[in-house]
Every structure is written in structure tokens, then in C-alpha cells.
Amino acid sequence: xxxxxxxxxxxxxxxxxxxxxxxxxxxxxxxxxxxxxxxxxxxxxxxxxxxxxxxxxxxxxxxxxxxxxxxxxxxxxxxxxxxxxxxxxxxxxxxxxxxxxxxxxxxxxxxxxxxxxxxxxxxxxxxxxxxxxxxxxxxxxxxxxxxxxxxxxxxxxxxxxxxxxxxxxxxxxxxxxxxxxxxxxxxxxxxxxxxxxxxxxxxxxxxxxxxxxxxxxxxxxxxxxxxxxxxxxxxxxxxxxxxxxxxxxxxxxxxxxxxxxxxxxxxxxxxxxxxxxxxxxxxxxxxxxxxxxxxxxxxxxxxxxxxxxxxxxxxxxxxxxxxxxxxxxxxxxxxxxxxxxxxxxxxxxxxxxxxxxxxxxxxxxxxxxxxxxxxxxxxxxxxxxxxxxxx
Amino acid sequence: xxxxxxxxxxxxxxxxxxxxxxxxxxxxxxxxxxxxxxxxxxxxxxxxxxxxxxxxxxxxxxxxxxxxxxxxxxxxxxxxxxxxxxxxxxxxxxxxxxxxxxxxxxxxxxxxxxxxxxxxxxxxxxxxxxxxxxxxxxxxxxxxxxxxxxxxxxxxxxxxxxxxxxxxxxxxxxxxxxxxxxxxxxxxxxxxxxxxxxxxxxxxxxxxxxxxxxxxxxxxxxxxxxxxxxxxxxxxxxxxxxxxxxxxxxxxxxxxxxxxxxxxxxxxxxxxxxxxxxxxxxxxxxxxxxxxxxxxxxxxxxxxxxxxxxxxxxxxxxxxxxxxxxxxxxxxxxxxxxxxxxxxxxxxxxxxxxxxxxxxxxxxxxxxxxxxxxxxxxxxxxxxxxxxxxxxxxxxxxxxxxxxxxxxxxxxxxxxxxxxxxxxxxxxxxxxxxxxxxxxxxxxxxxxxxxxxxxxxx
Numbered sequence: 001x002x003x004x005x006x007x008x009x010x011x012x013x014x015x016x017x018x019x020x021x022x023x024x025x026x027x028x029x030x031x032x033x034x035x036x037x038x039x040x041x042x043x044x045x046x047x048x049x050x051x052x053x054x055x056x057x058x059x060x061x062x063x064x065x066x067x068x069x070x071x072x073x074x075x076x077x078x079x080x081x082x083x084x085x086x087x088x089x090x091x092x093x094x095x096x097x098x099x100x101x102x103x104x105x106x107x108x109x110x111x112x113x114x115x116x117x118x119x120x121x122x123x124x125x126x127x128x129x130x131x132x133x134x135x136x137x138x139x140x141x142x143x144x145x146x147x148x149x150x151x152x153x154x155x156x157x158x159x160x161x162x163x164x165x166x167x168x169x170x171x172x173x174x175x176x177x178x179x180x181x182x183x184x185x186x187x188x189x190x191x192x193x194x195x196x197x198x199x200x201x202x203x204x205x206x207x208x209x210x211x212x213x214x215x216x217x218x219x220x221x222x223x224x225x226x227x228x229x230x231x232x233x234x235x236x237x238x239x240x241x242x243x244x245x246x247x248x249x250x251x252x253x254x255x256x257x258x259x260x261x262x263x264x265x266x267x268x269x270x271x272x273x274x275x276x277x278x279x280x281x282x283x284x285x286x287x288x289x290x291x292x293x294x295x296x297x298x299x300x301x302x303x304x305x306x307x308x309x310x311x312x313x314x315x316x317x318x319x320x321x322x323x324x325x326x327x328x329x330x331x332x333x334x335x336x337x338x339x340x341x342x343x344x345x346x347x348x349x350x351x352x353x354x355x356x357x358x359x360x361x362x363x364x365x366x367x368x369x370x371x372x373x374x375x376x377x378x379x380x381x382x383x384x385x386x387x388x389x390x391x
Numbered sequence: 392x393x394x395x396x397x398x399x400x401x402x403x404x405x406x407x408x409x410x411x412x413x414x415x416x417x418x419x420x421x422x423x424x425x426x427x428x429x430x431x432x433x434x435x436x437x438x439x440x441x442x443x444x445x446x447x448x449x450x451x452x453x454x455x456x457x458x459x460x461x462x463x464x465x466x467x468x469x470x471x472x473x474x475x476x477x478x479x480x481x482x483x484x485x486x487x488x489x490x491x492x493x494x495x496x497x498x499x500x501x502x503x504x505x506x507x508x509x510x511x512x513x514x515x516x517x518x519x520x521x522x523x524x525x526x527x528x529x530x531x532x533x534x535x536x537x538x539x540x541x542x543x544x545x546x547x548x549x550x551x552x553x554x555x556x557x558x559x560x561x562x563x564x565x566x567x568x569x570x571x572x573x574x575x576x577x578x579x580x581x582x583x584x585x586x587x588x589x590x591x592x593x594x595x596x597x598x599x600x601x602x603x604x605x606x607x608x609x610x611x612x613x614x615x616x617x618x619x620x621x622x623x624x625x626x627x628x629x630x631x632x633x634x635x636x637x638x639x640x641x642x643x644x645x646x647x648x649x650x651x652x653x654x655x656x657x658x659x660x661x662x663x664x665x666x667x668x669x670x671x672x673x674x675x676x677x678x679x680x681x682x683x684x685x686x687x688x689x690x691x692x693x694x695x696x697x698x699x700x701x702x703x704x705x706x707x708x709x710x711x712x713x714x715x716x717x718x719x720x721x722x723x724x725x726x727x728x729x730x731x732x733x734x735x736x737x738x739x740x741x742x743x744x745x746x747x748x749x750x751x752x753x754x755x756x757x758x759x760x761x762x763x764x765x766x767x768x769x770x771x772x773x774x775x776x777x778x779x780x781x782x783x784x785x786x787x788x789x790x791x792x793x794x795x796x797x798x799x800x801x802x803x804x805x806x807x808x809x810x811x812x813x814x815x816x817x818x819x820x821x822x823x824x825x826x827x828x829x830x831x832x833x834x835x836x837x838x839x840x841x842x843x844x845x846x847x848x849x
Contacts, residue, residue: 026580031583206398220834246791249793
């Protein structure tokens with residue numbers, strides 16, 4: 001067959017190109033130019049795209065539920081709040097507002113509660129510093145993921161005041177604490193610490209973990225994720241094109257980022273209509289808890305960035321817990337409170353809201369948020385924290 | 392360990408750093424051997440036992456052959472031992488299954504147990520052939536005996552080409568291992584160029600095409616002619632990008648280490664005859680079969696009929712080399728028939744007068760038909776597809792326009808490189824722009840999927 005080929009090739013008018021002629025190749029100098037161009041593009045593509053796709057937000061903006069995995073938009077939202085007079089409330093769906101509209105969630109309630117307090121302070125001191133609280137919650141977040149989110153996407157608010165919500169529900173069972181010795185599906189796996197500490201329920205391959213660890217540190221990768229989440233139905237462009245064979249990917253790109261209609265993720269129904277029996281949550285020992293350790297790391301990280309941290313612990317819906325489970329919960333709250341006190345972190349443990357103010361075991365309804373915000377705003381620790389910072 | 396993974400990036404960073412440090416010492420081949428063992432053992436440390444066996448057998452046989460009057464006997468021992476390994480690990484299940492089928496059709500109650508639990512070692516067909524070529528070439532007096540076992544083992548197991556070729560010859564690669572490879576900046580730049588292009592072929596093109604091909608070939612009966620045609624065209628390019636992408640990466644890595652591996656692909660779908668196709672597709676394998684099967688069978692020395700027979704047999708064996716299934720045998724058979732049947736035509740004046748583009752199209756169609764058998768899971772599926780391609784009705788094939796656009800762009804690129812328009816690629820600006828596009832695409836677009844190379848299964 002090779003002989004045949006030779007015969008055939010002899011007959012061709014063109015001389016057989018050599019390997020080097022066939023291969024697109026660069027000289028060392030051309031490689032230098034290419035690397036410089038690629039570096040410039042990779043470093044600037046994210047900033048460039050911010051200009052192409054302006055993010056239109058309102059005062060009560062929160063990253064919409066369907067965009068929960070879009071950390072690029074989250075980072076932009078955080079960047080927009082990089083201002084000493086703005087305070088981001090960081091946390092999971094409790095902060096985000098599972099059963100409420102954006103203007104009913106904790107940050108908005110705090111803004112309302114603080115307006116009264118501020119106007120009183122202004123009367124007394126004559127100073128006029130308007131502080132605005134913003135929603136830094138992400139639906140589906142949990143402390144192990146929050147650690148990654150804070151590490152990679154919130155550096156622009158270093159030295160600022162932040163409120164961190166501690167939701168102990170994540171330590172209520174070995175499943176939620178990701179301690180089960182089997183693969184468990186959970187939200188935001190890419191934000192988890194990939195290698196250390198080892199998390200029993202996270203079973204990604206070493207290659208995947210390595211890939212995620214590296215990608216989390218590359219600025220352009222988060223933009224790539226943004227495209228997948230917001231433009232291509234959570235798929236990469238090739239996979240998307242298989243499902244939409246005759247559509248142009250270019251037409252999918254947005255040149256203005258307007259968040260999808262942001263409504264409560266779940267209808268605001270009181271928990272008692274959904275949970276018939278009291279829950280006997282087993283609670284994990286905080287000494288061995290992955291989620292509590294991750295929350296501690298979140299606090300340490302923020303402190304290392306000179307953020308002025310205020311922690312709100314709970315309040316969990318104790319009405320839906322059995323007495324035994326409620327007692328274990330309160331013990332854990334005390335441990336958390338002691339740890340925060342030891343680290344000199346300002347914090348507040350609100351009282352349990354009234355039963356009709358909860359949508360489930362941890363998420364308040366709109367009236368619950370307002371009660372919670374009012375209680376926080378008038379608490380000594382918060383007033384002292386706010387006053388200390390404004391001085 | 393796949394080339395397009397972070398594992399490999401870290402592995403290579405360590406290997407390369409130490410390699411550069413050891414280059415001035417006598418231990419650089421030892422280091423390459425160790426790295427190759429780690430690379431291969433990454434799949435399964437048990438695989439190492441087989442490659443050590445093949446390497447040791449051929450090294451010792453040539454050692455004994457050197458002072459023996461019975462050189463031919465030793466050669467037979469080498470060939471039998473190598474082919475036995477292949478037969479045991481790759482073909483035993485196939486043979487036993489077919490034997491049981493024969494017994495059943497002859498109404499004989501006896502059955503043999505089909506061996507299960509066998510692990511087909513990655514790349515076994517490649518390194519076995521590479522190792523065998525050493526004993527055969529030594530027997531023919533084409534190369535001297537390699538005195539260093541470490542060097543010989545490094546030749547058999549050199550990690551860039553270990554699992555899917557190119558199948559190197561001892562006379563080309565062993566001398567490169569005997570002297571310290573010259574490492575010039577241009578070689579490193581060439582290596583990087585090849586690696587990036589290979590990665591683009593695999594990650595951006597082959598893996599994309601597979602998303603269209605796989606569902607069609609998984610349920611061929613559910614698709615009509617248009618989808619079957621487009622699915623087969625997509626597969627033809629998928630396997631080309633997959634395999635040539637691997638080869639480019641392998642050659643690129645080898646170049647950065649200072650080694651020159653043989654070219655394995657030369658734009659096969661621009662072939663204008665079946666012979667030309669085999670001078671462009673998997674060149675290292677087709678030249679291996681030419682040197683060690685076709686020519687020993689008599690080549691084209693004993694008249695046209697013997698030539699056709701030899702061509703036919705070589706192609707069928709080549710098909711069988713790819714896998715222990717009738718689909719591969721049939722794939723080889725189609726190529727054998729096509730090569731033998733078109734040989735006189737291709738040598739005629741009439742054929743040469745046919746416009747080049749038309750000849751290329753005809754060759755592509757024949758190759759395409761053969762790919763159906765290569766890709767189909769079973770022979771029944773293959774026949775369903777072939778039938779469907781011609782009488783399967785016509786509905787919307789749902790083939791992405793981007794995919795078709797990409798294939799057209801690649802075809803035009805390949806065509807320009809072999810036409811009078813090849814000057815386009817001589818411009819520095821054009822080449823830099825292409826590389827910037829490729830790298831940015833690889834950085835931004837693909838997801839986290841990492842699929843193995845198709846040829847690893849062979």
C-alpha cells in the first residue's frame with residue numbers, strides 16, 4: 001500500500017510537503033509574542049467584558065437564584081459594594097431570602113431598621129453618615145462553600161465592615177455536614193476546599209479537584225462560568241450547540257446584564273403547614289464538624305483581611321425542634337458564642353422568632369426578617385459595633 | 392495519565408526539570424525510563440509487568456541471537472512470545488466467543504468459558520509492535536544489538552509515544568537515545584506548537600464531534616439518512632482529530648525532550664487514492680505492516696494477483712490489529728478490497744485526468760463507508776447504519792451549523808497548506824493570530840470533561 005502511495009505521489013504536480021510545512025508552528029520569538037498577547041487578553045478579558053455587559057442592579061440586588069453558580073456576577077456585585085459606607089450581609093439562603101422578595105430580606109430590613117436609628121443618631125451627634133446594607137447572600141451556600149466564595153471573590157471589600165450570618169442548620173446532621181461516607185450531591189462543590197481538609201462526602205477525582213483549584217485562581221475562568229450559567233443553559237458552548245443546532249452562540253451573548261425576574265425561590269408558606277411533626281435533628285459534635293470548622297475559617301479569613309466582622313448566630317426555628325434537639329442546638333449556640341467571644345468578634349444571638357414568622361427550620365418569612373433586623377439594630381453589641389466603626 | 396490533564400502538567404514539569412538537570416550526567420536515560428514507568432503505571436501498576444516482560448524477552452532474545460547460529464529460531468520465539476501476549480490479553484475473548492458460536496451452530500454441546508476480568512493493558516498493541524521491530528530489524532542485520540538494557544527499555548517505553556504511538560522503529564529512536572539529545576530553542580518552540588495544536592484537536596474538535604456522533608451510533612435505528620451521513624462524516628473527523636491530536640501532543644512532548652518522533656498523519660482526507668490515504672493515515676502503523684507483513688509476503692514482486700492478495704491480507708490484519716471484533720476485521724476488509732480493486736485504476740492515465748477534488752471526494756466516501764464498521768458497536772448496527780444511509784428516509788439531522796462550519800474551515804486550512812495558497816501560513820502575524828485564538832479558546836470555552844483518546848483501546 002505504501003508502494004501504491006509512492007506511485008500516486010510521484011504523479012502529483014505538487015511536491016509532498018515536509019512535516020514542517022504541514023504543521024503550524026511558531027518560532028521562539030513568535031511564542032514570546034503569543035504568550036504576551038494571551039496573557040494580556042486573559043488578564044483583561046474579564047474587565048473588558050464588564051464594559052461590554054454592564055451590570056444593572058437596584059439597591060436591593062441579590063444574585064438571582066438561577067444565577068447562584070455565577071460567581072462572576074457575585075464578584076461584580078461585591079465590587080459594587082466596595083465602599084466604607086456599605087455593609088454586605090454575607091451568608092446562605094437565610095441572608096439571600098428564600099421565601100421573600102429582595103426588598104424583604106435581612107439587609108433590606110436592616111436598612112429600614114437602621115434608618116430610624118440613624119436619624120436618631122444624627123439628631124444627637126450632628127454627624128451624617130448614611131450606611132447602607134446590601135445582600136451578599138447566595139442561595140445554596142453553606143459554610144464550606146462560603147469559605148471558597150469569600151477567599152476567591154470578595155477581596156475587594158477588604159477592611160470593610162461585613163455582617164456574617166452563622167446558620168447552624170448545616171451542623172444539624174452528618175449529611176448536611178458532609179460527613180457521610182458516600183458521594184452526596186450538594187450545592188457549590190467548586191467552592192469547597194479541594195484537598196485539605198478532606199471531606200468525606202465529596203468524591204471528585206483528584207484531577208477534577210486539581211483542575212478546580214487552579215481554575216479558582218484564574219480570573220478568566222470565572223467569566224467562562226458566567227457565560228455558561230447566564231447565556232448557555234449551564235453548558236459549555238459546544239454542548240449547548242448540540243442542543244441548539246441552528247442557533248448562533250453569538251446571539252446568546254448579553255450586552256447588558258439584567259438579572260432575571262427575582263422572586264422568592266419558594267412560596268412564603270408558614271412552616272407549620274409543611275412540617276407536621278417536630279424534627280429531632282441529631283446535630284453533629286462541633287469539634288468534628290466540617291461546616292463549623294469552615295465557618296471558623298471564614299471568620300479568620302475576614303479578620304486576616306482586616307474586615308470588621310459582626311456575626312449573627314441564627315435564629316433557628318426552635319418551634320419545629322423536639323425539646324431534646326432544641327437543647328442540643330442551644331448548647332451549640334453557646335459554643336459558637338464562646339468561640340466568637342474568645343476571638344473578640346462582635347456578635348449577636350437573637351431570640352427565636354415567633355412561630356408564624358418562619359417558612360421552615362431556618363428561613364424567616366418577611367415579618368420575621370423585620371423582627372430580626374429590629375432586634376439586631378437595637379442590640380447593644382450591634383450598636384457598639386456600628387458606633388465603633390463609625391468613629 | 393492523559394496529556395490534556397493537570398496531572399500530566401505536574402508530572403511533566405517534574406520530569407522535565409530533573410531531565411534538564413541530569414542531561415549532562417549518564418543518568419538521563421535512567422530518568423526517562425523511570426518517568427515512563429510512572430506514566431504507564433499510573434493506569435495500573437500491573438500493566439508494568441507486561442511491558443517489562445515484552446522488553447526483557449526481546450532484549451534477551453537479541454542477546455542470545457547475537458552468538459547463535461539459529462537466529463531464525465530466536466526470531467520465531469520473539470514473535471510468538473509477543474503475539475502470545477497480544478493474543479492472551481486482546482484476542483482470547485474474541486476467539487473463545489467465536490469458537491463457542493461455531494460449536495453452537497454445529498450443534499455440539501461443548502462450550503469454553505469466555506475469560507472475564509482480563510484487563511486490556513493500555514497501548515499493548517503499540518509497544519508490542521515497537522519491541523518486535525527491534526528483534527526483526529536486528530535479525531535482518533539492519534541495526535546492531537543494543538547493549539544497554541536501560542536504553543532499550545527506555546526505547547520501548549518512552550512515555551510520550553508509549554500508549555498510542557507513533558510506533559517508532561529501533562533504527563530511528565535507539566540512536567537518539569544513545570547520544571545526549573541536542574535541545575535547541577527551536578525544538579522546544581516546535582514541541583510547544585505541536586502540543587497546543589494537538590490539544591486543540593482533541594479538546595476543542597474531537598470531543599465536540601463526539602457529542603454529535605455518540606447518540607447517533609448508540610441508537611442508529613432511530614436516525615434517518617441525513618443524520619447517519621452527517622454522524623459518520625463527523626466521526627471520520629473525530630477519529631482523525633482524536634488520534635492525530637494525540638500524536639501531535641506526543642511528538643510535541645518528545646521534541647521538548649530533544650527527540651524526533653515520526654510523522655503519523657498528513658492530512659489524510661486530502662488523499663486522492665486509497666494508496667495515498669494509507670500514506671497519510673497512521674503512517675507509523677501502515678509502514679510497520681508494509682515492512683514486516685506486506686514485503687515479507689512478497690509485496691508487489693510476484694505479479695498483480697499476488698500483489699492484490701498481499702495488499703488484501705495486510706489490510707485485513709491491520710483491521711484485526713485495531714480490535715478483537717468482526718467490525719474491525721470488516722473495516723480492514725473494505726480497505727483491503729478498495730486498495731486491491733483500485734490499484735490498477737489509480738495507476739491509469741484516465742484516473743489521473745479526473746479532477747483532484749473529485750478524486751479526493753471518492754476516496755473520502757470509501758473511507759467514510761469503512762468508518763461505519765470501525766465505529767459501530769456491532770456488525771448488526773453497522774449494517775443498519777449502511778442501509779439507513781442509503782434508504783433511511785430524510786428528516787432534520789439536527790447537526791450544529793457551528794460543527795459543519797468548523798469542519799469546512801479545517802478542510803480549507805488543510806487544502807491551502809497543500810495548494811499554491813500555502814504562503815498564507817508563512818506570515819508570522821497569521822500564525823500568531825491562529826495560536827492566540829487556539830489558546831484563548833482552550834482557556835475559555837471547553838468545560839471540565841476529559842475523555843480518553845479513542846486509540847487507547849487498541
